[in-house]
Amino acid sequence: TPRVFSGIQPSGGLTLGNYLGAIKRFVEKQADGIETIFCVVDLHAITVWQDPEALRKQTRELTAGYLAAGIDPAKSILFNQSQVKEHAELGWLFNCVARMGWMQRMTQWKDKAGKNSQNASLGLFAYPSLMAADILLYHATEVPVGEDQKQHVELTRDIAAKFNHDYGVDFFPMPEPKIEGAATRVMSLRDGSKKMSKSDPSDASRINMTDDADTIAKKIRKAKTDPEALPSEAKGLEDRPEARNLVNIYAALSEMSVDQVLADVGGKQFSEFKPMLSELAVAKLAPISTEMSRLMQDPAEIDRMLGQGSDRARDIAAPILSRTKEIIGMVG
Numbered sequence: 001t002p003r004v005f006s007g008i009q010p011s012g013g014l015t016l017g018n019y020l021g022a023i024k025r026f027v028e029k030q031a032d033g034i035e036t037i038f039c040v041v042d043l044h045a046i047t048v049w050q051d052p053e054a055l056r057k058q059t060r061e062l063t064a065g066y067l068a069a070g071i072d073p074a075k076s077i078l079f080n081q082s083q084v085k086e087h088a089e090l091g092w093l094f095n096c097v098a099r100m101g102w103m104q105r106m107t108q109w110k111d112k113a114g115k116n117s118q119n120a121s122l123g124l125f126a127y128p129s130l131m132a133a134d135i136l137l138y139h140a141t142e143v144p145v146g147e148d149q150k151q152h153v154e155l156t157r158d159i160a161a162k163f164n165h166d167y168g169v170d171f172f173p174m175p176e177p178k179i180e181g182a183a184t185r186v187m188s189l190r191d192g193s194k195k196m197s198k199s200d201p202s203d204a205s206r207i208n209m210t211d212d213a214d215t216i217a218k219k220i221r222k223a224k225t226d227p228e229a230l231p232s233e234a235k236g237l238e239d240r241p242e243a244r245n246l247v248n249i250y251a252a253l254s255e256m257s258v259d260q261v262l263a264d265v266g267g268k269q270f271s272e273f274k275p276m277l278s279e280l281a282v283a284k285l286a287p288i289s290t291e292m293s294r295l296m297q298d299p300a301e302i303d304r305m306l307g308q309g310s311d312r313a314r315d316i317a318a319p320i321l322s323r324t325k326e327i328i329g330m331v332g
C-alpha cells in the first residue's frame with residue numbers, strides 16, 4: 001500500500017521554495033486520500049548549531065506553517081522527529097549499513113561542510129542516514145521533495161537495498177522520490193544560479209512565508225531579471241535563469257503550466273509582469289501567513305498536536321523498528 005513520508009527542517013523560517021517545492025505538494029498528496037506522514041525534522045536541524053529558544057520557536061512556526069497551508073491532522077500524521085525515539089535508533093542501525101564513501105559523495109554534505117569539513121559535526125556527515133531512517137521507519141513508498149533532496153532519497157534506496165541484501169530479507173521497500181510540478185527548484189531572487197534558501201545571508205534573495213504584502217512586492221520588484229520581454233514559449237526561457245524562475249513561480253502559484261502562463265504573458269516586459277506576480281503571490285501567501293500568526297498565539301495547542309501526532313507516528317514506527325532489530329540479531 002502506498003504511504004507518503006516527507007520532512008522539513010526547523011532551521012529557519014519557511015521560504016517560498018519550501019512552500020512550492022514541498023508543503024503545497026504535501027497538501028495535494030493528502031487530498032489524494034493516500035496515507036500521509038509529515039515531520040518537523042528537529043534532529044536534522046541540530047546538525048548545525050541552533051539556538052535553543054530559536055529552535056523551539058521554529059519548530060512551532062513550521063508546524064503552524066504546515067497546518068496553515070492545509071495539512072489536516074485528521075487526515076495526515078504531523079509530528080516532530082525527536083519525540084519519536086525510533087528515528088534516532090534506526091538512524092544508528094543505518095550508520096552501520098551505509099558506507100563512508102556514499103556519504104562523501106553527497107552534494108549537500110560537500111556544500112554545507114565546505115572547505116573546513118574537519119570542523120563539521122559528525123551528525124552533518126551522517127545526516128542522509130538519519131533521513132533514510134525517517135523514510136524507511138514507516139515503510140514509506142513515496143517521498144515528495146524538491147530537486148535538491150533527490151540524491152538523499154536515492155541513497156535511502158541504496159541503504160534499503162544493502163540492508164535487504166546483507167540480511168537476506170525483503171523487508172524495506174524502495175521509496176520513490178516524487179519531484180513534480182513547475183517549482184521543484186525555486187531559485188534565489190538575486191541570483192538565478194543559486195537555490196532559494198532559508199540560510200542565504202541576503203533576505204532579499206527569498207520570499208519568507210511570514211513576509212507582509214509590501215515586503216513581497218518590494219522583493220519581486222527588485223528581483224534580478226534581464227532586459228528582454230517574456231517569450232511566448234518555454235523554449236525561450238532556456239538561457240534566462242532569472243526569467244525562468246519568475247515564470248516557474250507564477251506557474252506553480254497559479255497552478256498553470258509554464259506554457260499556459262507564457263501564452264498569457266509572452267511579449268510583456270518585466271515592468272508589467274512583476275506586479276502581476278506580486279499580486280498573485282500576495283493573494284496566495286497572505287491567508288497562510290495570517291493563519292500562521294493566529295496559530296502561533298497558542299503554542300500550547302501546537303505542542304499538544306505535535307504530541308498527538310508523535311503518538312500516532314510511534315504506533316507505526318515501533319513494530320518496524322522491533323522487526324529490524326530482530327532481523328539484525330538483537331535480543332529482547
Ligand code: TYM
Pocket residue numbers: 005006007008009010017018019020021022041044130131134135143144145146147148149152183184185186187195196197
Ligand atoms: P529542507 O528543510 O532543506 O527543505 C524542505 C523541503 O523543501 C524543499 N525545498 C525546495 N524546493 C524547491 N525549491 C527550493 N528552493 C527549495 N528549498 C527547499 C526541499 O527539497 C525539501 O523537500 N533533508 C531534508 C529534510 C528531511 C526529509 C526527510 C525530507 C529529513 N528527513 C525525509 C524527506 C524525507 C531537508 O533538508 O529539507
